Each structure stands twice: as structure tokens, then as C-alpha cells.
Ligand SMILES: Cc1ncc(COP(=O)(O)OP(=O)(O)O)c(N)n1
Ligand SMILES: Cc1nc(C(=O)O)sc1CCOP(=O)(O)O
């Protein structure tokens with residue numbers, strides 16, 4: 001049984017971390033309550049990802065927070081990361097699974113019903129659903145699905161789900177009423193002047209929303 005908590009999923013972006021390194025941003029965000037971290041750096045190449053990924057693994061050691069590597073299966077294996085995340089246009093999940101073995105967490109993006117229905121729970125551990133809203137963080141994003149589309153996809157999913165795309169603190173209540181298991185953010189934490197404060201506020205809102213729904 002793989003253990004991971006999608007509640008507050010930080011996706012790192014070196015451009016948006018601005019004054020801090022991704023490693024320092026992750027350290028602060030986890031101190032504030034982030035439950036999962038993804039290393040996403042489109043420019044780094046495998047060797048750059050491996051260097052940053054190893055430093056992230058050091059920072060996350062003992063916290064229980066999982067490190068997921070975006071796109072690059074080779075880097076994920078070299079880092080001995082906890083998992084890898086791929087999209088519909090990346091290496092197919094079945095091939096990723098055959099390369100990383102049964103124990104690594106495998107996340108897959110899904111933006112429509114067909115993609116959710118095609119997800120095989122024997123291969124995939126969670127789905128990233130979105131974008132919920134348009135976002136400048138990923139200029140090539142697919143059409144936004146909104147909360148209604150998100151609720152429909154979450155209902156159909158055979159595995160836990162995390163929503164992504166344009167999500168901020170003011171969305172927590174509506175977001176968790178769709179049935180998703182977590183909220184993935186880039187700018188809401190990376191671009192904040194204090195990533196620990198941003199994460200603490202988001203996590204407090206998530207926990208309060210969960211208590212309200214399930215007292
Ligand atoms: C948690 C999560 N969900 C979705 C994505 C997007 O993945 P993908 O569609 O492969 O796009 P890129 O991130 O590779 O640009 C994600 N990274 N994380
Ligand atoms: C990495 C990513 N994937 C998306 C998808 O829709 O699959 S949207 C996105 C970027 C989300 O950034 P922000 O929280 O700053 O809006």
C-alpha cells in the first residue's frame with residue numbers, strides 16, 4: 001500500500017520561486033504544511049533535475065512528504081524519488097510503470113472524461129485534474145474545466161485526485177466540494193513573499209473545510 005497525501009501539493013517552478021531556490025521554497029512550504037512536492041523544471045535537463053532532486057530529497061527526509069519528479073523518468077530513478085508525474089503527451093503510463101517498477105508513485109494528468117476513463121488503477125496512483133482555471137504558469141495548458149468539470153472528472157476517477165490550474169486560497173471551499181483529494185499549486189506558494197505562511201494558510205483552510213464537511 002503506497003502512502004501519500006495529496007492535500008496540499010506544491011509544484012515547483014524555478015522562475016516563480018524568484019528570490020529563493022526551489023529547495024528553500026520547498027523547505028519553507030513543507031514547514032508550513034505542504035504534503036507533497038513536485039520538481040518541475042522544463043529547462044534543467046536530466047543532470048540538473050538530478051542535482052536539485054537530490055537536494056530536495058535531503059530536505060524532505062524525515063518529513064513524510066513525497067517528492068515527485070515531473071516528466072523525466074530517468075531523473076526520477078537517479079534521484080530515487082518517491083514518484084514521477086506524466087501528462088497525456090508524455091511517456092505513456094504503462095511504459096513509465098515498466099521502467100520505474102511497482103513501488104514508485106505514478107501520477108498522470110487528465111483533462112477530460114476520456115482520459116480519466118482510460119486511466120488504469122493498476123498503473124496509475126493518482127490523477128492530476130485540470131486546469132481548473134486558465135493560468136499564465138503553464139501557457140500551453142488545455143481548456144479550463146471549472147469546478148463543474150472537475151466534479152465530473154473526480155466522480156469518475158478510479159484513483160485519488162488532485163486539482164491544478166489557477167488555484168488560490170479563495171477557491172478552497174468550492175474546490176473541496178467537488179470531491180477531489182487535494183489542491184496542487186505553483187504560484188500561490190512559489191510566488192508568495194513567504195512560502196511557509198502561504199502553505200500554512202492554505203493548509204488551515206483545507207483542514208477547516210474538511211472538518212466542516214465531516215465534523
Ligand atoms: C499534479 C499535476 N497535475 C498536472 C500536471 C501537468 O502535467 P503535464 O500535462 O504533463 O504538463 P507539464 O507539467 O509537464 O507541463 C502536473 N505537472 N502536476
Ligand atoms: C503545472 C500545471 N499543470 C496544469 C494542468 O492543467 O495540467 S496547470 C499547471 C500550472 C499551475 O500553476 P498555478 O498554480 O500557478 O496556476
Ligand SMILES: [Mg+2]
Pocket residue numbers: 070071085086087090
Ligand atoms: Mg508533462
